[in-house]
Amino acid sequence: MNHSLGVDIGSISTKGVILDDSGRLIAEAYLLTEGNPLGAVRRLLGELQAQLPADSQIYAVGTTGSARRLIGAMLEADAVKNEITAHAVGTLSRHPNVRTILEIGGQDSKIIILNDGIVTDYAMNTLCAAGTGAFLSAQAGRLGLAVEDMGGLAQTAAAPARIAARCTVFAESDLIHKAQTGHSKADLVAGLCNAVASNYLSNVGKGKKITPPVIFQGGVSRNQGVTEAFRRELNCEVLVDPDGPLMGAVGTALLAAKAPKRAEPFRFEIAARTYETKAETCAGCGNYCEIVRFVRDGVGVDAWGHRCEGIMES
Amino acid sequence: MTIGIPRALAYHRYGTLWETFFEELGIPHIVSPETNQTLLAEGIKHTVDESCLPLKLYMGHAHALLDRCDALLVPRLERLGKRDEFCVRFWGLPDTVRATFQDVPLLTYDRTSARPDSEKRAFLQIAKSLGKNYRAAANAYRAAQNRQREADFQRLAQNRPLLRAKAPKILIAAQSYIAHDPRLGGEVISLIRDLGAAPICIEAFDRTACHKAAQHISTDLYWTLSREILGAIHLARGRADGVILLTAFPCGSDCLANELVLRRVKDLPVIQILLDEHQSREGLATRIESFLDMVTCRGGVIPPASPRRNHL
Numbered sequence: 241m242n243h244s245l246g247v248d249i250g251s252i253s254t255k256g257v258i259l260d261d262s263g264r265l266i267a268e269a270y271l272l273t274e275g276n277p278l279g280a281v282r283r284l285l286g287e288l289q290a291q292l293p294a295d296s297q298i299y300a301v302g303t304t305g306s307a308r309r310l311i312g313a314m315l316e317a318d319a320v321k322n323e324i325t326a327h328a329v330g331t332l333s334r335h336p337n338v339r340t341i342l343e344i345g346g347q348d349s350k351i352i353i354l355n356d357g358i359v360t361d362y363a364m365n366t367l368c369a370a371g372t373g374a375f376l377s378a379q380a381g382r383l384g385l386a387v388e389d390m391g392g393l394a395q396t397a398a399a400p401a402r403i404a405a406r407c408t409v410f411a412e413s414d415l416i417h418k419a420q421t422g423h424s425k426a427d428l429v430a431g432l433c434n435a436v437a438s439n440y441l442s443n444v445g446k447g448k449k450i451t452p453p454v455i456f457q458g459g460v461s462r463n464q465g466v467t468e469a470f471r472r473e474l475n476c477e478v479l480v481d482p483d484g485p486l487m488g489a490v491g492t493a494l495l496a497a498k499a500p501k502r503a504e505p506f507r508f509e510i511a512a513r514t515y516e517t518k519a520e521t522c523a524g525c526g527n528y529c530e531i532v533r534f535v536r537d538g539v540g541v542d543a544w545g546h547r548c549e550g551i552m553e554s
Numbered sequence: 555m556t557i558g559i560p561r562a563l564a565y566h567r568y569g570t571l572w573e574t575f576f577e578e579l580g581i582p583h584i585v586s587p588e589t590n591q592t593l594l595a596e597g598i599k600h601t602v603d604e605s606c607l608p609l610k611l612y613m614g615h616a617h618a619l620l621d622r623c624d625a626l627l628v629p630r631l632e633r634l635g636k637r638d639e640f641c642v643r644f645w646g647l648p649d650t651v652r653a654t655f656q657d658v659p660l661l662t663y664d665r666t667s668a669r670p671d672s673e674k675r676a677f678l679q680i681a682k683s684l685g686k687n688y689r690a691a692a693n694a695y696r697a698a699q700n701r702q703r704e705a706d707f708q709r710l711a712q713n714r715p716l717l718r719a720k721a722p723k724i725l726i727a728a729q730s731y732i733a734h735d736p737r738l739g740g741e742v743i744s745l746i747r748d749l750g751a752a753p754i755c756i757e758a759f760d761r762t763a764c765h766k767a768a769q770h771i772s773t774d775l776y777w778t779l780s781r782e783i784l785g786a787i788h789l790a791r792g793r794a795d796g797v798i799l800l801t802a803f804p805c806g807s808d809c810l811a812n813e814l815v816l817r818r819v820k821d822l823p824v825i826q827i828l829l830d831e832h833q834s835r836e837g838l839a840t841r842i843e844s845f846l847d848m849v850t851c852r853g854g855v856i857p858p859a860s861p862r863r864n865h866l
Binding site: 306309321322323324325348359360361362363364446447525526527528529547 | 587590591592593736741816817823825836837839840841843844847848
């Protein structure tokens with residue numbers, strides 16, 4: 241059997257899937273990256289292998305997410321694709337009629353507009369992480385909550401507080417003031433969820449024609465408070481696929497399956513080899529590039545981070 | 555006496571004019587090196603935090619010349635015609651430099667009037683202050699003007715054929731000091747090239763034509779450089795496959811100009827990319843890669859990705 245493996249290594253979580261040759265999901269895993277993408281992928285591969293029928297073989301490997309390059313080198317991937325495209329491809333394979341994909345992840349938020357299965361427009365937050373998962377976790381920490389509990393708590397709110405979410409600093413000062421003037425924790429959290437949704441729509445979603453069916457995905461989609469806020473603001477059904485977090489991995493697995501076929505099947509033993517990343521600052525010129533060398537079993541296989549071709553040998 | 559020329563802001567528009575002028579007059583001059591991390595770090599150190607990135611870079615370039623020249627060439631550019639003007643950073647540049655590096659003498663000239671000969675008068679004035687006679691100055695200016703015209707034409711000739719490229723054509727909608735700085739536009743251009751697309755600078759279009767064409771997007775916008783960008787975008791309609799609005803943070807005129815483009819240009823895929831002091835290029839790569847995917851998959855197919863292997 242010709243299976244394909246897709247791995248999505250985000251800043252917060254690492255997701256992996258194995259698809260059979262008809263694109264059906266036959267194995268899946270989801271775990272936290274915890275700042276160690278190589279370790280996370282090692283654990284992920286263990287979980288995926290355990291779910292795989294003994295006779296199956298993987299002939300395509302794709303990576304996506306912010307660590308796609310690093311893990312692409314580790315797994316000798318056939319496709320290394322940015323998360324926007326991977327998510328669009330993955331979601332379309334499941335929901336061919338979708339017109340709008342809202343996505344809020346750990347550091348990025350994006351909107352993808354589709355027509356007849358073709359991406360016609362999209363936007364992504366500029367390089368600031370306000371209003372994303374990282375923002376919600378920071379605020380949860382301030383309120384002494386686990387980020388997973390925010391959505392449930394938001395739904396118990398009687399009168400959501402009004403909070404500005406344009407900038408983490410402004411939101412934090414709003415949050416402190418509202419807490420000090422006696423708003424309940426539930427109202428504050430509901431206010432934050434509303435703020436994330438309205439901030440998203442007025443920033444990333446600005447000027448975009450949002451047509452149903454609308455799908456909301458990314459880590460923040462597991463927060464019902466934000467999902468509800470989107471439903472209210474958009475005045476339409478907002479679908480959250482329970483497999484939504486896996487769509488990037490599914491997308492890159494599908495893209496890998498289209499890439500030229502590899503000669504040898506993928507071997508899970510690759511995880512058992514020793515991987516090292518060595519960061520160094522190149523002193524070759526005034527740019528002082530921070531170069532990362534990727535080393536497998538003591539042999540350098542890839543390097544990135546340099547602005548020119550003249551990497552200092554070391 | 556050696557003149558120092560910072561390789562930033564208006565240098566990317568008038569560099570040839572300045573260098574040729576001094577060359578013809580036989581006055582030694584030195585241009586700061588290409589932007590690098592060290593220059594940027596010095597620039598950040600010597601600029602108010604709220605300044606825009608290009609001004610920070612300018613100060614970095616000026617700083618790099620301090621010990622190597624006797625005077626810095628810092629012009630005050632206000633306007634070229636009756637109906638347009640430069641951003642205020644250009645208006646106040648000599649004052650900003652003077653306030654930042656108190657000890658360095660400045661060689662400056664003003665382009666404050668819309669008179670067609672205002673540049674020539676300014677250059678004659680400079681030559682006079684350097685002890686050169688009228689004839690030498692006028693000849694040097696004429697030579698400088700010709701060489702700048704040639705350089706402008708060369709940029710046009712470099713970029714124009716790309717409009718007929720088979721690869722996806724991406725217009726880099728940015729001021730020349732962004733597009734031609736290796737640390738800013740340079741990174742974007744090389745990313746686009748690596749992905750097999752054709753990056754096109756706004757110099758693919760004639761400047762006068764741009765000013766005229768800008769009216770199709772806005773008749774009110776009066777910033778010289780923004781008008782040229784808007785005009786290039788209009789002229790790229792039906793010819794380019796996508797536009798990247800490349801903006802340095804926090805550019806006031808782009809704030810307005812980009813918004814106009816996003817609202818009024820609906821027949822061309824447009825993405826806005828903000829450049830700041832970020833040290834990691836991952837965010838930039840993701841945005842450009844996904845934009846190119848979108849532009850190319852308008853034809854229906856998402857290109858299969860290929861992992862890029864780098865040499866060691």
